[in-house]
Amino acid sequence: MDHFELKNGVLHAEDVPLEVIAREVGTPVYVYSRATLTRHARVFREALAALPSVHIAFAVKSNPNLAVLHLLASEGYGADVVSEGEMRRALAAGVPAGDIVFSGVGKSKRELTAALEAGIGQFNLESEEEGVELAEIAAAMGKAASCALRVNPNVDAKTHAKISTGKAENKFGVTYDVAAGIYARLAELPGLDMRGLAVHIGSQISDLEPSRQAFIKMGTLMETIRAQGHEVTHMDLGGGLGVPYKAGESLPTPEDYGKLVAEVAKDWGVTLMFEPGRVITGNSGVLVTEVIRVKQGAVNPFVVVDAAMNDLARPAMYDAWHDFAAVRPSDEKMVANIVGPICESSDTFAEGREIDAVKAGDLAVFRTAGAYGATMANTYNSRALVPEVMVDGDKWALVASRIEPETILAAERVPEWLK
Numbered sequence: 215m216d217h218f219e220l221k222n223g224v225l226h227a228e229d230v231p232l233e234v235i236a237r238e239v240g241t242p243v244y245v246y247s248r249a250t251l252t253r254h255a256r257v258f259r260e261a262l263a264a265l266p267s268v269h270i271a272f273a274v275k276s277n278p279n280l281a282v283l284h285l286l287a288s289e290g291y292g293a294d295v296v297s298e299g300e301m302r303r304a305l306a307a308g309v310p311a312g313d314i315v316f317s318g319v320g321k322s323k324r325e326l327t328a329a330l331e332a333g334i335g336q337f338n339l340e341s342e343e344e345g346v347e348l349a350e351i352a353a354a355m356g357k358a359a360s361c362a363l364r365v366n367p368n369v370d371a372k373t374h375a376k377i378s379t380g381k382a383e384n385k386f387g388v389t390y391d392v393a394a395g396i397y398a399r400l401a402e403l404p405g406l407d408m409r410g411l412a413v414h415i416g417s418q419i420s421d422l423e424p425s426r427q428a429f430i431k432m433g434t435l436m437e438t439i440r441a442q443g444h445e446v447t448h449m450d451l452g453g454g455l456g457v458p459y460k461a462g463e464s465l466p467t468p469e470d471y472g473k474l475v476a477e478v479a480k481d482w483g484v485t486l487m488f489e490p491g492r493v494i495t496g497n498s499g500v501l502v503t504e505v506i507r508v509k510q511g512a513v514n515p516f517v518v519v520d521a522a523m524n525d526l527a528r529p530a531m532y533d534a535w536h537d538f539a540a541v542r543p544s545d546e547k548m549v550a551n552i553v554g555p556i557c558e559s560s561d562t563f564a565e566g567r568e569i570d571a572v573k574a575g576d577l578a579v580f581r582t583a584g585a586y587g588a589t590m591a592n593t594y595n596s597r598a599l600v601p602e603v604m605v606d607g608d609k610w611a612l613v614a615s616r617i618e619p620e621t622i623l624a625a626e627r628v629p630e631w632l633k
């Protein structure tokens with residue numbers, strides 16, 4: 215459920231007509247609903263209510279906008295970060311350092327040091343090498359870093375290959391069969407406080423069976439490690455729960471997910487940690503765009519919109535589907551290819567799709583664009599960096615300005631020796 219609905223024939227974000235935002239901010243523009251974000255944050259938390267001890271760290275990568283982070287921090291969410299930049303954002307949004315988990319396969323020395331200085335709650339180590347490096351840095355600072363070991367369970371999440379992370383050939387985590395040995399060796403290092411395990415098998419998960427298999431494997435590993443005399447007090451089960459991208463599509467809900475976790479892990483005697491991203495932010499945002507013109511094509515007409523793959527990369531990168539809807543729909547439909555202005559054929563949002571009939575100057579939205587939307591935007595073709603707005607009832611505010619190509623141009627220099 216989201217809060218982007220037709221009222222009097224015009225698409226609104228909560229109580230604000232999208233036409234108002236488009237007129238004042240220009241297009242393309244991302245629009246987030248505070249009510250949807252809040253609702254998703256609460257539904258996810260409630261789905262885990264049967265578990266004895268839970269820590270939820272929002273996956274900042276899915277939507278790092280400061281206002282979004284601020285809202286989630288006020289809902290009691292911690293943050294799962296994968297770079298110093300994300301960590302600084304989470305701290306700036308008021309997430310307590312102790313509620314921050316640092317994931318990622320390539321944390322640099324600088325990042326490890328910065329995170330230790332900030333006093334974050336947990337490092338999810340992705341290799342023995344990283345653990346050894348962190349131990350040295352922490353020991354030199356007179357600290358012991360709280361750590362979980364991220365394990366690659368070799369389970370196929372049955373999602374798009376480019377967002378699968380839990381198969382043996384993926385770069386993430388340590389190999390399942392050697393994980394207990396690595397844990398034992400890292401637990402000996404004075405700079406580390408090994409307290410748990412972590413797993414994350416992929417994103418946009420639409421079938422919970424692979425998650426069940428992965429969690430069961432993690433439970434077995436936890437017992438092995440405990441039997442070797444080491445403590446495991448924390449188990450981070452990652453994120454990955456998918457969201458429906460097509461109207462009418464049905465996916466496992468947070469409630470289904472919570473039940474599965476309870477079935478498998480309720481009695482593990484650990485704090486269970488979660489890193490949801492998309493399930494919180496996905497349906498909380500739309501990308502508003504204006505139709506530049508409708509151009510004849512050999513097979514279908516091309517609806518050329520002013521948003522492009524630089525603003526919303528998912529269709530070009532993963533052949534992802536985003537529902538397209540006119541802001542002021544008539545009853546008419548058309549079959550079209552929806553494309554952006556960028557000089558690449560991959561700048562295609564939809565092919566041969568039945569959509570609301572639109573013409574030059576009409577406004578439309580790509581739905582379910584709140585996760586991995588603005589955060590993956592870039593300035594390819596020297597386009598502006600897309601702005602973001604948040605709506606709250608009948609109020610709205612710009613939460614990230616458009617960054618014009620001139621601003622980026624001003625940061626560049628031609629060296630004297632080229633002149």
Ligand SMILES: Cc1ncc(COP(=O)(O)O)c(C=O)c1O
Pocket residue numbers: 273276294317318379414416417418419452453454455489490491492493585
């Ligand atoms: C380690 C880690 N945690 C959490 C997430 C969040 O995933 P999602 O947005 O699918 O919930 C990701 C992305 O797949 C990830 O790599």
Ligand SMILES: N[C@@H](CCCC[NH3+])C(=O)O
Pocket residue numbers: 275377417418528532585586
């Ligand atoms: N960027 C991907 C998700 C990546 C998840 C990060 N591990 C998407 O848009 O679906």
